[in-house]
Amino acid sequence: MLSRRSLIVQLPAATLAGSVALRAFAADKTVTIGIDLPLTGADAQSAQKIKDGAIMAIDEANEKGGAGGYKLNPLVLDDGTATAGQYDPAQAATNARKMVSDDTVVAAIGPQMSGSGKAMSPILSQGNLATITPSSTNPDITSPKFAGQYRPGGKAIYFRTVTTDAFQGPNMANYYADTLKVKSVYVLDDSGAYGVGIADTFQAQSQKRGLNVLGRDQLNPKEADYTTVLTKIKSLNPDSLYYGGVAQAGVKLVKQSYDIVPTIVKGGGDGMYGPEVLKGAGFPACAGWYATIAAPHVLGDPAVAEWTARFTKKFGEPPEDYSITAYDAANVIIDAIARVAASGKPVNRDNVRDAIQSTKLKTLQGEITFDENGDLVNKVISVFQIVKDDTKPLDDVAYQYKYMGVAPQSA
Amino acid sequence: MNLEAVYLQQLINGLSLGAMYALLALGFTLVYGILELINFAHFNVFMVSSFFGMWALELLGLSGQAVVLTGLPLAGALLFAFIVTMTLAGCLGVAIERLALRPMRAVRGTAAMITTIGVSYILFNVVLLTVGADSKNYPNPMPNVSWALGGATLRLREVLIWGITIVLMVGLQLFVSRSRLGKAMRATAQDAEAARMMGIDVDRVIVTAFFLGSALAGAAALIFGLYYNYTSFVIGYSAGLRAFTAAVLGGIGSVSGAMLGGVIIGLIESLGGQLLAVRWTDVIIFSILVLVLVFAPSGLLGRAAPNKS
Numbered sequence: 001m002l003s004r005r006s007l008i009v010q011l012p013a014a015t016l017a018g019s020v021a022l023r024a025f026a027a028d029k030t031v032t033i034g035i036d037l038p039l040t041g042a043d044a045q046s047a048q049k050i051k052d053g054a055i056m057a058i059d060e061a062n063e064k065g066g067a068g069g070y071k072l073n074p075l076v077l078d079d080g081t082a083t084a085g086q087y088d089p090a091q092a093a094t095n096a097r098k099m100v101s102d103d104t105v106v107a108a109i110g111p112q113m114s115g116s117g118k119a120m121s122p123i124l125s126q127g128n129l130a131t132i133t134p135s136s137t138n139p140d141i142t143s144p145k146f147a148g149q150y151r152p153g154g155k156a157i158y159f160r161t162v163t164t165d166a167f168q169g170p171n172m173a174n175y176y177a178d179t180l181k182v183k184s185v186y187v188l189d190d191s192g193a194y195g196v197g198i199a200d201t202f203q204a205q206s207q208k209r210g211l212n213v214l215g216r217d218q219l220n221p222k223e224a225d226y227t228t229v230l231t232k233i234k235s236l237n238p239d240s241l242y243y244g245g246v247a248q249a250g251v252k253l254v255k256q257s258y259d260i261v262p263t264i265v266k267g268g269g270d271g272m273y274g275p276e277v278l279k280g281a282g283f284p285a286c287a288g289w290y291a292t293i294a295a296p297h298v299l300g301d302p303a304v305a306e307w308t309a310r311f312t313k314k315f316g317e318p319p320e321d322y323s324i325t326a327y328d329a330a331n332v333i334i335d336a337i338a339r340v341a342a343s344g345k346p347v348n349r350d351n352v353r354d355a356i357q358s359t360k361l362k363t364l365q366g367e368i369t370f371d372e373n374g375d376l377v378n379k380v381i382s383v384f385q386i387v388k389d390d391t392k393p394l395d396d397v398a399y400q401y402k403y404m405g406v407a408p409q410s411a
Numbered sequence: 412m413n414l415e416a417v418y419l420q421q422l423i424n425g426l427s428l429g430a431m432y433a434l435l436a437l438g439f440t441l442v443y444g445i446l447e448l449i450n451f452a453h454f455n456v457f458m459v460s461s462f463f464g465m466w467a468l469e470l471l472g473l474s475g476q477a478v479v480l481t482g483l484p485l486a487g488a489l490l491f492a493f494i495v496t497m498t499l500a501g502c503l504g505v506a507i508e509r510l511a512l513r514p515m516r517a518v519r520g521t522a523a524m525i526t527t528i529g530v531s532y533i534l535f536n537v538v539l540l541t542v543g544a545d546s547k548n549y550p551n552p553m554p555n556v557s558w559a560l561g562g563a564t565l566r567l568r569e570v571l572i573w574g575i576t577i578v579l580m581v582g583l584q585l586f587v588s589r590s591r592l593g594k595a596m597r598a599t600a601q602d603a604e605a606a607r608m609m610g611i612d613v614d615r616v617i618v619t620a621f622f623l624g625s626a627l628a629g630a631a632a633l634i635f636g637l638y639y640n641y642t643s644f645v646i647g648y649s650a651g652l653r654a655f656t657a658a659v660l661g662g663i664g665s666v667s668g669a670m671l672g673g674v675i676i677g678l679i680e681s682l683g684g685q686l687l688a689v690r691w692t693d694v695i696i697f698s699i700l701v702l703v704l705v706f707a708p709s710g711l712l713g714r715a716a717p718n719k720s
Contacts, residue, residue: 082535086544222645223693224646228421228424228684228692231421248546248643255639279545
């Protein structure tokens with residue numbers, strides 16, 4: 001049964017009645033943390049794992065009496081739509097407006113995808129509402145070069161617990177050149193903000209490293225047939241293929257490239273790291289693909305084994321690395337709220353943003369500090385290869401993606 | 412691969428695509444020929460049918476690419492899957508006609524067409540909400556047999572697709588030109604009122620058109636799944652729009668036009684992608700749609716629209 005209080009909290013808080021009621025709550029000390037993720041669509045499964053990571057941190061804080069005495073109330077919004085079939089930047093913008101117009105929201109977690117991030121950032125900036133993304137890696141959003149576009153409010157509001165494609169793409173190009181020792185590459189992207197960005201940076205660094213870039217093309221994620229472009233790639237006879245993009249096009253690319261160019265080296269970014277690839281493409285097609293994540297790989301670390309067990313028990317499914325970055329993101333916010341509360345200042349957006357900016361927190365992935373743009377000071381790109389492990393569930397990211405090491409940083 | 416081999420390979424790719432588009436285009440054309448209605452629900456009848464096919468194959472204990480059949484068991488499994496998928500798809504088409512379109516038949520204007528858009532979105536969202544949004548790994552029991560053909564690769568699945576498509580099209584052509592019901596369909600297409608006066612049961616003809624069109628979409632959907640080993644709730648839009656373009660290009664209402672249009676669109680897609688870049692494919696295909704609509708609205712093999720006053 002719903003108590004009167006939870007009923008009020010669940011009302012769309014943007015309504016006048018809702019916000020008045022919630023303001024009266026200040027005595028009970030509740031604040032809201034917005035969460036924006038593509039919970040429907042092609043990326044729903046990894047979005048769910050990110051959400052679980054964030055919810056776990058919030059639940060743990062609430063069990064301990066909240067952050068600095070403030071009870072935390074998650075407001076989960078979905079930016080995936082049926083028409084897009086995956087994340088939808090237009091919906092992300094709507095969600096950002098919803099968060100900004102709700103006074104109780106003091107900080108946010110998300111989005112998962114850079115395309116959504118580009119749409120949300122200007123809106124959040126005008127509301128001076130800080131968000132921490134656990135996975136969106138497009139460098140433009142936090143780059144001072146585009147501050148006018150994505151940060152019209154002036155201050156950094158887009159923080160990350162992952163590093164960016166300014167490192168993810170180039171470092172993977174270094175890995176292709178140094179470790180995999182390929183000589184030529186064909187580059188594809190999925191026409192999304194993330195995909196184009198990471199493919200561009202990969203391509204630029206490949207050229208710098210003397211790799212022969214044989215061509216570049218763009219996949220339409222809604223189209224089913226990639227045999228045309230793959231036949232073209234086959235005719236150019238490259239050593240390797242790099243795909244910048246997310247699972248919707250990625251799954252089909254994995255399937256069809258297995259038929260047409262089975263032997264060349266194939267890899268992608270963090271868009272190709274997740275259960276969607278394992279389930280949708282399946283073995284044997286996905287075996288051998290490389291993927292990266294823009295964070296240190298700590299899932300296999302014995303130090304987080306206990307955390308992994310707790311996560312799996314709570315949600316019935318194992319975490320992935322971006323569950324950890326989401327958990328870390330939520331803890332950064334919780335820590336910031338606690339510090340604001342301890343300082344005696346009002347717990348509002350402005351103060352929480354400033355507290356996030358000055359974060360120095362030990363988390364699962366190590367110590368987190370942000371530079372003045374909101375980017376992580378630590379920049380680590382981890383490389384994985386899909387290697388079939390028959391003894392474990394075939395869609396379990398933790399076992400089927402084999403950790404290969406850290407991609408070399410450009411000097 | 413030398414240049415000829417590349418073009419030969421793209422020709423093979425294009426013909427396989429074209430076969431699918433042609434089957435799908437027939438559904439638009441059959442319904443349009445009789446009702447002069449563009450049935451946008453057809454997009455997602457195709458999509459839903461791909462799931463019917465997947466479930467039919469899974470019913471046989473086939474999942475992923477783990478089980479490979481050859482010979483008679485393969486033929487039996489495929490026959491079973493095609494019959495189940497086409498029957499269910501046909502029934503879905505008939506249900507849409509009966510529940511959503513027949514009540515609109517007396518209404519003039521675009522109401523019926525807009526209803527089909529609504530039905531299309533209902534199907535789309537029902538699938539999204541029930542089977543989920545992730546890409547499905549489609550069962551494929553076909554062995555990975557292929558032949559080298561002058562540097563290009565011809566796979567068993569391509570041969571099967573062409574074979575099945577040709578059988579279905581010849582069957583449809585025979586049905587429309589020879590059978591009583593087929594003749595009734597042609598009569599209704601020419602003039603529904605006169606056909607009714609001659610004692611033709613027009614409702615039955617319309618139901619038949621929906622059943623046949625949707626069953627062919629079912630066949631196309633199963634072929635799609637077997638060819639790409641993939642389905643998802645989003646596949647209807649892109650394939651459907653191209654098939655619709657194929658129907659218009661060939662001459663909407665014309666059965667042989669739909670076949671020709673499908674093959675042409677398939678070839679344009681693969682050869683255009685080879686010559687330019689795949690990101691331009693949509694631009695090329697839909698420019699053709701616009702040009703056809705402007706300069707030859709009746710299409711390649713279409714008759715000029717009958718003057719119904």
